[in-house]
Amino acid sequence: MKHIQHQWRVTKYNPDNRDEHGHYTLVEDWTSPYEIGKIFDGNELTLDDYLRVETSYLDAAMAFMEESGIHSVRILGLEEHITEEDRASVLYENDFERFVLKGDSLIGLDDVRLVMKMVLRDFIWCQLYSDDRLFIHFGTDYYMYIGSHVDCPSAIEWAATHGLFVENKPSPYRISEEEIIWEIGWNALKDESKILVGEEGVTGIPLDECRRIFCLSAGHPVTGAFEIPFEEKDFFQRFLEHKMDFDLYEYRLRGGN
Structure with missing residues (x-):
């Protein structure tokens, strides 16, 4: 991944709500799908609210892939931790069962979206990469990091108009x-x-x-x-x-x- 020159942090967190140290402490916000039903800043996080944000993340990632000219990625560092309780969750979909997860496997656009959804819902963890052209990393607290070999102004604009904030921040999960x-x-x-x-x-x-x-x-x-x-x-x-x-x-x- 030596030639990935552009890296962004793509999240739902407004940078204006960070303190002088960069910590998101000025506004109470949810950080996990497991917090559906809880109250944040006086409002309940509903399932619909969560799915709306999740869709924005997925669509944004796909937009960065498209602008980068990427049509498939590999799964790196796969960790599966799906339990019977997970399978009973309202967030667990039948499509998760049909998809056979395998580390280092090459997956196309349809499966990329499915895998990212499983990561965001805390059912699995992995990184997605395409040699020295693109990576997608998901961190704790609902953070997403994207790197590309090209600048992606259209994807950045799309994310910004759909409630996300794109910052020029390197991924802490990328290792040269x-x-x-x-x-x-x-x-x-x-x-x-x-x-x-x-x-x-x-x-x-x-x-x-x-x-x-x-x-x-x-x-x-x-x-x-x-x-x-x-x-x-x-x-x-x-x-x-x-x-x-x-x-x-x-x-x-x-x-x-």
Whole structure:
């Protein structure tokens, strides 16, 4: 993503309501769909109110994609945490069941909208990216960050006329290749909690080889967590002082910052 020169924070939060430190504290506002039915600034957040804002986010993201010339994106860092309680929610749709989620998969425009909706409703988490041309990140408290290889004045104008605020702010979730830190961690083999009992930083690992081992696309930055198979023990052992023992531990390569 070295060539993404333009980055924006796109939200429902008016910058005029931020304090001198940039914190949104001057007006009480909702930050999650789970707050539907609660009172904010004297008004109840209704389901219709929420869906109206959500649609603006989705449409804005699609507008940035269109102006950037992007017709598909990859799913990065997928985390699924859908519970039976989630499935009983009024916000859970039948279409969520038909869609098979898979990290690093390439998805088209129709599925992009569906995935973003699931992220905004806190059913999953992931990032969307298109090599060095575009990314869409969703942060906590209903923040959306978009980066593009081109300026997007039409998308910015569209968002502004539909109740959103677009600010020139870099995404705190974007990591350049130079900033990525790789570590190998291990937990006891029979420990269901997966609590690490050891961790060691690693350098010099050929990323193309990691992409092959973990079946990642050529443009994947190798961020996230990947279980190391026993068959690749000799390869990863070259970068570790710790002597790997698959009879006692499970091992994962983690890339992040």
